[in-house]
Amino acid sequence: xxxxxxxxxxxxxxxxxxxxxxxxxxxxxxxxxxxxxxxxxxxxxxxxxxxxxxxxxxxxxxxxxxxxxxxxxxx
Numbered sequence: 001x002x003x004x005x006x007x008x009x010x011x012x013x014x015x016x017x018x019x020x021x022x023x024x025x026x027x028x029x030x031x032x033x034x035x036x037x038x039x040x041x042x043x044x045x046x047x048x049x050x051x052x053x054x055x056x057x058x059x060x061x062x063x064x065x066x067x068x069x070x071x072x073x074x075x
Contacts, residue, residue: 001069002060003056003060005057008053008056008057008060009053011052011056012049012052012053012056013049015052016045016048016049016052017045019044019045019048020041020042020044020045020048021041023040023041023044023045024037024038024040024041025037027040027041
């Protein structure tokens, strides 16, 4: 089974929302400034969505670790 590109994009976005909230939280703890934390989080959000999407598409072309599924029944 092969994933469609839009599935990789949706997965990338959902994962990055989680990661970005974490980055904003950590940035706020380090800087103590909410505006700086949000700025760091937004920059990180954009760059990492792109990197994750490209990473997924490359791995989708690699057969390493994949097995072909068996048919349940055939005549």
